[in-house]
Amino acid sequence: MKKKKILKGNSNFEYIVANGGYFVDKTMLVKEFLENADHVLLMPRPRRFGKTLNLSMIEHFFDVNKKESKALFSEYKISAEKEFCEANQNIYPVINITLKSARGENWESCFGSLKKKVTELYRRHKYLLKSDNLENYEQQYVEKIILEKGTQSDYKFSLFNLSQYLNKHFGRKAIILLDEYDTPIITGFTKNYYDEIISFMQVFMGEAFKDNNYMRKGLITGIMRIARESIFSELNNLGVYTVTNFRFSDMFGFTEKETKDALEYFELGKNFRDVQRWYNGYKFGNIDRIYNPWSIVSYLSRYEEGLKPYWINTGADPLIKERILETDIDRTYDTLQKLISGDTIEKELHEDFVFADFKTDRELLWTLLTFSGYLTQAGHIEEETYRLKIPNFEISRVFKNIIIKWLNADIKVHKELLSKTLQHLTNNRIPEFEKGFKKIMGDTPKNRGRLFSYFDAKGEPENVYQAYVLGMLAIIGDDYIIRSNRESGEGRYDILLIPHDKKKYGIVMEIKQLKKEGGQPEKKMAGKINSALSAAMEQIENNKYYKELLDH
Structure with a gap:
C-alpha cells in the first residue's frame, strides 16, 4: 500500500483523501453533529485547529451533489455506521461558506470581500439558473448575485435565500455551514467599522439560522461567541460548544494518541517527547492532552528542519497583538511573569464576549487569550472561574517576546x-x-x-x-x-x-x-x-x- 503524505495548507477533504494525503480521522463528527439535539451548533476554537477541514468533511459526506464521495470515507470510522450512512450520505443540499479572509481596512473593503465570498458560493450552485422549480424572479436573483450586481440588502439575505432555493430544487432541507464567522467582526472592531459589520451579520446570520424552515441543520465556527444585540441572542435552539465544554472536545486538534500514531506512521516516534513539549498542553473539555494540529502537520512535513513555532509564525491575531501591547504594564507584568514561570492564574472566562466592554474591562484579555489558543484551562474552580496556564513551549515564546518588548519600550x-x-x-x-x-x-x-x-x-x-x-x-x-x-x-x-x-x-x-x-x-x-x-x-x-x- 502506498504511503500517505502530508498535504499541508489544504483544507479540502476531497483533495487530501483523493491525493493520498494523511488524514487524522475525525469523521464521527459527522454523526455527532447531525444527531445532536440542537438545531444550530456554534463550535468556537483557536485559529488553524481544523475547523475549515472539518466543515469540508461534513460537506462532502452530506452533499447531494457529491455522489462520488462515498469512496472518500471508506477507510474511516464513519463508514462502519452502515445505517447512518445509508440514511444520510449524499442526501442533503449543503451550503458551505468561509469568512476566513472576509476583512478589510474599512467597511467598503470588507463588504467587497463578503460579496466575493457569497458570489463564489452561488457560482457553485449555478445549476439553479436552469432549475424548473424556481420562479423567474428567483433565478434573476441568483444571476444578480453571481454577477456581483446585488445590493447590500441582497447579500444580507443571501444565505437564507440560497437555502430556500436549494430546498425547492432538491425537495430537501439544506445543511448550512458557516466557517470563521467572527473574522470580519473582529477586524471591524480593530479597524473601526464594528457597527456596520454587526448590522450586516445580524441579518446575514439571523435570517439563515433563526427559524429557517429550509434548513436541516446549521454549524458555525469561529474563535469565540460574540455577544451584542446580538447575532445569537434570538436563536432559539443554539448549542454552544467551546473549549470548556465536554461534547466535541476531541474533534478539533489532535489527541495524544492521534499525535503518537502520526509520528509513528512517519517514523518519527523517537521525537515524541520533544514534540510533546513544544505543541501539547491544551485542555478542551474533559480531554487533557490536545495538540496543536497546524504545528504537528507542519513539523511532519518539514521534520528535518526541527521543531519550530509554526503556529505562531502564521501571524498573531491582530486583536491579541494590539490588546496585549497596549495593556498597562503595571497591571499585567507580574501576571505574565507568573505564567512564564510555569504557574497558573485564576481568572473568569466569559463565553459571551462583548467587544463594547473590552475597552474598559481589562480582565476580558484573559478570555480572549484562552479562546484564541494562547492560554488553556488547567482546572475548573467554580462557575466561570478557571485556572489558566500557557499550554506549551511554542506559546511561551510569545509571552517572552512581549516581556522583552515591554522592557525595551517601557524600561x-x-x-x-x-x-x-x-x-x-x-x-x-x-x-x-x-x-x-x-x-x-x-x-x-x-x-x-x-x-x-x-x-x-x-x-x-x-x-x-x-x-x-x-x-x-x-x-x-x-x-x-x-x-x-x-x-x-x-x-x-x-x-x-x-x-x-x-x-x-x-x-x-x-x-x-x-x-x-x-x-x-x-x-x-x-x-x-x-x-x-x-x-x-x-x-x-x-x-x-x-x-x-x-x-x-
Missing part, C-alpha cells in the same frame, strides 16, 4: 545588551555578568520607575527586582525552564534556571535588597552588601534550593 533596556549579559551568566562568567547587569540597572534610573514604583507601592521591594530579572531572563527562555517562588528542598527559591541541555549550568538566584542611607560611607555599604550576599548563599545552601535542579 529602555536593549535586547543586544540583555542577550550579551545573560550569555555571561549562563556561561558562568560572573564578573562579566555583574558588569553588564550594573550597566542595565544604571541605564534605567528613570524609565523603570513605572514598573518599580508599582511594586514599591505594594510594599514588596524585593519583588520589583525579581520581576525585573524574570523579565530579563525571558530572552534565554528557549534554552532554560524558568521558575520562580516554588518549593524546593526546605524552602522557596526566588528564581531557578533549569537547562534543557544537561551540559549547561543550572542557576539558583536569591534576591536581596539593601537600602543605602544618605551619607553612608562606601566602605560600610560594601560590608553590608557582602553580608547580604553571604546570607543569600547560606539560605540557598541551608534550604537546599538546588534540589529541584538536581532532580530534574
